[in-house]
Amino acid sequence: MHPRTKKTYQTGKRATNSNCECVLYRMASSPENNASLCDQKVTHAESPQAKKSQQAEEAIFYKNCRAAYLTVLKSSLENIKSKEQLRLVLQQAGRNPSQKTVNKYWTSQTTTLNFDDFCSILKEETPATKTELLEAFRKIDTDNTGYILHDELYKILTTKGEKMTLDEVSAITNLADFNCSGKLDYKKFCDLYMLTSEQCCKTALEKLEVDSRLKRQQFGSEGETSTEGITLPLLKPSPKISRKTDHKLAPTKGDSRTPSRPLSAQGCKASVSSTIRMDASSNRNTKLIEPHTIKEWQYAQSRGCFYLEEDGEIISHKYRLHIPQRSTVCITIKPLNLRQVEGKSCHWLSVDTALYVLKENETQENLQLVGFTEQQNKEMSGWKGELASGFYWLLPFTTGCRLKKVKTQITGEAKLVYRGEDSELALTKECRAALLDIFETIDLDGNGLLSLEEYNFFELRTSGEKCDEEAWAVCKENFDMKKNELTRQGFLDLNLMEANDREGDPSDLWVTLLSLGYNKALEMTEACPFVIDIYAEKCKPRIKAIYLEAGSWQLNRAICKSVVNKGDAKVMDGCENIIVYTYRMGMRITSVIENKSENKVIIHVNNEQSKNCLSNRGLSVFAVEVAPKSMTVSQHVMPLNEQEEWLYSCVHSLLR
Secondary structure (H helix, E strand, O other), X not given: OOHHHHHHHHHHHHHHHHHHHHHHHHHHOOOOOOOOHHHHHHHHHOOHHHHOOHHHXXXXXXXXXXXXXXXXXXXXXXOEOOHHHHHHHHHHOOOOOOHHHHHHHOOOOOOOEOHHHHXXXXXXXXXXXXXXXXXXXXXXXXXXXXXXXXXXXXXXXXXXXXXXOHHHHHHHHOOOOOXXXXXXXXXXXXXXXXXXXXXXXXXXXXXXXXXXXXXXXXXXXXOOOOOOOOOOOOOOXXXXXXXXXXXXXXXXXXXXXOOOOOHHHOOEEEEEEEEEEEOHHHOOOOOXXXXXXXXXXXXEEEEEEEEEOOOOOEEEEEEEEEEOOOEEEEEEEEEOOOOOOOOOOOHHHHOOOEEEEEEOOOOOOOOEEEEEOOEEEOOEEEEEEEEOOEEEEEEEEOOOOOOOOOOOOOOOOOOOEEEOOOOOEEEOHHHHHHHHHHHHHHOOOOOOOEOHHHHHHHHHHHOOOOXXXXXXXXXXXXXXXXXXXXXXXXXXXXXXXXXXXXXXXXXXXXXXXXXXXXXXXOOEOOEEEEEEEEEEOOOOOEEEEEEEEEOOHHHHHHHHHHHHHHOEEEEOEOOOOEEEXXXXXXXXXXXXXXXXXXXXXXXXXXXXXXXXXXXXXXXOEEEEEEOOOEEEEEEEEEEOOOOOOEEEEEEEEEEO
C-alpha cells in the first residue's frame, strides 16, 4: 500500500474507533446502567492473572506505553500539549477515551503532560474487555436478541449521559459492518471495536520493534541505559574533573521538554557552570593534516545528504566502509558545492558536517567508536588514523544549529512548467536547474548516472516506495539510460512526465522538490548535500550507502562517548552522581550529561549569559531528562556570526 494511501486508511480506522468509544462510554455513563465500565475495571485489574509475574508484567506495560507514546510523539522527552494529543496516545494504547475521560486528566490548569503522567493515566484507565462491553449493551437489549434498534440507540445516545450529536450517531449507524435493517448488531460492533483497538496496539509495537532508534530512546523513568559498549570514566580525582561552587539559579520557564509541574514548583539545588570564550580567528583554527603523499593513496568517494523533516528531525544516508587490509586512512566530509546562482543564497554551505567511524563486530548491535572528524579546514572536517582490515560504519552528523526550520518570506511561488509554441509541456529554466542539482545530490558515486540503487534512495524520500527491477525496465524503455543507469536527461524527462500525466498540474513536482529540501522559491533551505572522501595508503577502500534514516542510537552513543573521552568533565557540586562533560571541536561545542544515580533526573540548562551563540535546542533556557545510569547530549552550540567573538556560558542545574 502506498504510504499516502496507508495514512488515509489508518486515519479512517482511528475515526471509526473513536466513534465506537463514544457509543460505549455514553452507554456506560447512562443512568440506566447501574454498574459503569469503570466500576467493572477495578475487579478486572485485581484478577489473579494481573498479580502474576508482576515484574515481567510491569516491563510489558512500560513497553506498551512507549510504543503508544512514540506513535504520536517523536520522543518520550516531548510532552503531550493538547487534549487531542492525549486522546490519540490513549487510543494507540487501546484505551477508550470519552470526552469525560479526557477532561478528567486535562483540566483548565493543565498545559502539558509528560511520559510519566501518561503511564499513570494508563494504569488508571485499564482497557475494557469484550465481556464488559457486551454487558453494557445487554443492559439495553433486555430481550437478549443481540440487536439494538437504531431509533432506541439515537434516543439513548443523544439524550442521556455524555450526549452525542445526530451526526455522530449516524456515523455509527451508517457503517455496514455491523448495521442492517435499522438495527445495530452490537456483537459485531464489539468485535470490530476490539479488533481495531488491538490493531492500534499491535501497529505501535511493530513500529517500536522495527525502528531501533525508537527502541533505544530514553523513555521517562524507564529509559534505556546508554552505557553498553562505552567505558564510563571512573569518578576519581583527575586533571579532567573539577568542582565548581554552587550557583543559586532562579527558576525559569523551559521548553516543551520540561516536566508537567512548573519549574517554579521545583528547586535548583545543585549546579555546575562552564565558560568558553573564543575570538573570531579561533573558529576554524584546527587544521586537517593530510599526508604529503596522499595523492598517491587509493581513493573512494560517496555523496549524500541531510534532510530536514517536518518535525525538525534530521535524516541522512548511512554508509558501510570496507578496508581490505590494515592501512593508514584519511576520511573527510564537507558540504557539496553545487552551482552558484546569482541572487540565491546557498544555505547548505554554512551547515556544519561531521562523520563518526564505528567498527563493525560480529553483530551490528554493538559498534565500537574508532574516531570522528574533529580536525577542521574551513568547511571540511576530517580524521586520520590507522584502521585494521574489516568493515566499518560511517555515520554523518550535523548539529541542527544551522540546518533547521526557518520562516522565510517568499514573495511568489516559482513556476515549474510552461507550454511552448507547439503546446508541448516543458520544464522552466529554474525548475530544470533545481532538478539537475537534485541529480548531483542523489548521484552518490558521482559518475553522472543514476543506478537503480541510487534512484531508490530518491524514491524512498519522495514517495516512500522503491522501484523494482520490472519498473526499472519500463523506465529503460521510456527514458534515456546508459549501461542500465539513468542519465541526467532521462531524469529530467521522468519528472516532466509527472506534470504531463496531470495535464500540466505541477503538484507532484512540488512534492518531489519540497521533500528534497526546496522551498516554493526553489531555494534549498531544508537539506544539506555533502561529499565524503576516503584515502587509504595500502589498499583500495570501498564505501556503500546502506540506509537513509534518522540518527540512530548508535550515533547518539558515539557522540556521547567522543565528548566523554575528549571533553572537560565537571562533577555537579552537591550531587556526586551528575557529571557534565563539555568538548569544543572547531566551531562546535557539545555538552553531555551523565547520570550515575539509580533515579531519573531533570537538568535545567541556562545559556542566558552566552553571547553570539546558537544552540540546537533553539532556546536559551530548557530542561533535559536523563534516565538512570545513562548519559545524554545536553546541547550543541555554534557561533551565530563566525566573524565575531563568541562566549559560551552555560549553567546546568539539578531540579528537585
